[in-house]
Amino acid sequence: MHIAFFDSGVGGLTVLHEAIQRMPGERFIYFGDSHHAPYGTKTREEITELVFRACAFLAEKKLKALVVACNTATSVAVKALRDTYDFPIIGMEPAIKPAVESSDDKRVLVCATDLTLKEEKLDRLVQDLNAGDKVDYLSLQGLVLLAERFQLDAPETEAYLRHQLSGIPWSRYHAIVLGCTHFIYFREQIRRLIAPHVRILDGNRGTVNNLMTRVHPESSPEKKEIQYFISGQQADAGHFDKYLDYLTAMQAL
Template sequence: MSNSPIGLFDSGIGGLTIWKEVVNLLPYENTIYLADSKNAPYGEKSKEDILALSIKNTEYLIKQGCKLIVVACNTATTNAIDYLRANYNIPFIGIEPAIKPAALQTKNQSVGILATKGTLSSHLFSTTSSIYASNINVTEQIGEGIVDLIEQGKLHSEEMTLLLNKYIQPMIDANIDYLVLGCTHYPYLIPQLQQLLPDNVTIIDSGKAIAKQTKKIISELALFNTNTTNIHHRLHSNLNAQLMETFVAPNSHIKIEFADF
């Protein structure tokens, strides 16, 4: 199993922000990434639908022989990872909004969270927030429409600018000094967000932390790849594989293709 790939899935191309961090930290590991763009965004779906899609993606990656699965989607993690861990004999690594470090480090006692409806309404997020952020001001904002625009290749569109201004202004008014990005699509927006936010606001996403956790689990389970001479990365999309090429520079080790999963 050590030479088998790391599997990752998301409701589209957002999880590529996690995939990049994993590849950067673990350059000798093979990977398979699933972009379930056909069903994006997950954040507006019911818990039952999110669970069903997470099961489908998990079983696809298991059939591909993956040794570990990164649920590179906040919404899928907060709604499905407990079930996945209980029902599949494979290690899972999840991702949820980094409310804990923001709450512990804020000087203004005010932080903002930009996330999907599915994440903000989940039991896991509610529990984490109540433990670490009960004594500070938290401005929550559902990023409705953001994932759709990114999946349509409209990252730098006028529509995106209007949405971000609408969503960020209440956080500026609340004098936040930390902004937590609660969706793996959102790190693509960091340059635009930095232009909108005051200089004292720190933006937090979970990419590097997830990569470190992935390395930690692989180390603990002795699953490091031993065949380092033929590394390959397979990126699968069930809607628009070409879109991934705008976010990933293809090379001889990366194969981007359509897959009907």
């Protein structure tokens, strides 16, 4: 049986990369809905339809578990998915809790897509932590298409980030939370543009921790096995492997 990872495009590869390292004996499926990316600018109804279409396809693969490796899809559809399927479904949650718990008297900046920032799920998470008075929000929606185009180190990327992050009084902030899996490709670029004392947090490790509590680990195979799909069609592994290679190189910095 396989563990499937679903995302609107290539963002969920950052979660898969974490899982490959920590669960080397597993067989994985990756479904990137790149033909319909980005999700963050779509309506809730459009996203729900796309997510259920993808999950119906994946459910035929006899899954051990499904990771909805997309913050926007999680906020819109994960509850309905859990009501529909009986295999474990793990969603994404921005790392706001660890950011807030270690922030002392400084603020936390949560970066996400347009729709995630509008969703009740995010507001509820912040309110449950009694953190409404210390959390600010910033859309970095433009990073999604830059990631989809593999413009990870392009001049356009730096220009966009400089524009979005300029003028922020970093002395007031303790942490920045990357609330979209696409954003993690740009961690090093963001690091260069913010104050050194500001921590950069994401929810990937916590998501894989959750996954590991829900499945029984397999013994290590001779080589990793990953099946790739783009919007329901078999995909060339090279398209996705270049992102995994980039993440490995970034990790070595």
